Amino acid sequence: MLRAYFQASRAPRYSLLFALPLLIFYQILAALAPAGPGGMGVRNGADVILESVFIWLAGAWGPRLFMVCLIGAGAWLVARDVRAHRDLSPAVLGGMLLETVVLSLVFGVVVGGLTAALLGTPPPPMTVGFTDQLGRWTMLMLSLGAGIYEELLFRVVLVGLLAWGANKLLGWRPLVAGIAATVLGALIFSAFHYIGPLGDRFDRFTTCSCCSAKPPFAMLGAMKSHLVKLVVLASVVAVGACSKKRTRRAEVVECSSISLDAKGTTLCLVQLYKWKLPDAQKTAEARAHELDSLKTFQEDSVWGLSAAKHKRDFQACQRGTEPLNNCLLVAGWPLHRVRHTTDSMWNAALPQHRRELQACMAKRDFNLSSCLTLYYKWDSDRALETADSVTRARLGR
Structure with a gap:
């Protein structure tokens, strides 16, 4: 029975239809999302990279062409699979949802444990830049985009090309090529998170977290080929991670809003929220630097509008x-x-x-x-x- 379920859930009629609500929800949230710092529109970075190829080909029509190609390719795969297999069981979709939730919880613990084991310390507070400038719906949109477009760009396209190149061009065995592609893809995936004004604040935790997250996802995909369940899983893990960071992040934002400098923020975190002094000092200094960077970025953006x-x-x-x-x-x-x-x-x-x-x-x-x-x-x-x-x-x- 489980073998039949796993075989059926790989089929496009289930896997692509399962991810379709995420894609629609992401596009709706992206269209309704307010401007980010400096008046910029906010999108997932992998989405922007994929769209830029089509913008280079079709100019202003590039984003529409990208969406048409994405939906068209998915619809063609679903239609071809439906013609070959007429059955479409709601029980399979329900099982996929349950499996995704369970795997997201397991992988959240695995990735967090790997990161803590590598660093020897628990994750620090405040690892995402400018989250206080973005609403909860915008953060949800970015998390959904991470599950959809980052998996498409980094696991399907990038790791696939790296493995193919190592195998065909360098003559490596498929297993060695796959491992090398996964490791190199994890490093590129980690570096990608520091690009742009909305990127993560660079530290050991974010680097190890991103790098340690990539291999387990790649192994799951290699073992089961459940690409779209991987997409949903990545979205759920990303949403959960952002929600966890948000709690301590709110404490930092509140203390910095009622303090004049980093010393005041440190005192607030220690006395009001019982933070340890070294963590509070480090976080307060990072918050002060973040606010200075944001202020400079906003001033430069406004100044440039009237050049x-x-x-x-x-x-x-x-x-x-x-x-x-x-x-x-x-x-x-x-x-x-x-x-x-x-x-x-x-x-x-x-x-x-x-x-x-x-x-x-x-x-x-x-x-x-x-x-x-x-x-x-x-x-x-x-x-x-x-x-x-x-x-x-x-x-x-």
């Missing part, structure tokens, strides 16, 4: 008679960008400024800072600082 206006402001201020820094400030530029721009221009014309300084120093009867300001349009702050430096240098002789 044309900023260029016009800069050109107009260069043509005007008012000092450049004052003009840019009046135009609405932030002080740090004004300083960066003026310093860059100053350094680019440094030889000319040296000649101007030497010319003013030669005029003994003229105040140095006034000369630099009146004759060469130096801004008053820089002229005063330069005059003070020259005076101190003369007195020190």
Whole structure:
């Protein structure tokens, strides 16, 4: 009976139909998901990579072409299998659901145990970047995408190509080629999770977790060839992992929101949530760095949206008679960008400024800072600082 179930559940009429609700739910959530940090749309990274091939081929129609090809290939496989086998038993679908839930629990324990055994410590809090900026539905969408598209890209396409290349091009035996492809695929799969602003924060835990997760999934697929149950299993494990991280993540987010710096966040975590001091300090520092990175990313994104206006402001201020820094400030530029721009221009014309300084120093009867300001349009702050430096240098002789 079990052999008949396993054989039937491999068939496209069951396996692909079993994964279809996940694909539909993912696409609905992706369409409804709000923008992420910096106003970016949020999608699963493997989905974006697969779509980019079709965008390269068909331009703006690439995502639609990708979805048509994906659904069309699945529908063709299901239709061909249904014509050959007319039966479609709900009991098999129910058994697949039960098997997926059981395997997800087992694999969650296995992967967590492997990671803890490799590191010798339990997983640290807060391993996903920017999760406080994403809603629960967006996190669910990304987890579903991980089960669908990451398995398709990394286990089916990548590991399959690596194993084929090792076997056909290098002449390795199928078993050796499969093991090598699985290990290399696990490393690439782990590195993939650090790409982009929504990537994981790089640490030993995330690397070992991703690497240790890949071989068990690959072994399951090799033993049973249940690709689509693997997809559902990966989705359930991903959802469970994100939910577990979310609990401690919420504590970190709450403490950082009511604290002014990393020390305040550390104190909050220790006193309010009974964290151990070393873990609290490490997490608070990482949270402070994350917030700084997010702030910089958002500011740069907003600034880039008005790049044309900023260029016009800069050109107009260069043509005007008012000092450049004052003009840019009046135009609405932030002080740090004004300083960066003026310093860059100053350094680019440094030889000319040296000649101007030497010319003013030669005029003994003229105040140095006034000369630099009146004759060469130096801004008053820089002229005063330069005059003070020259005076101190003369007195020190």
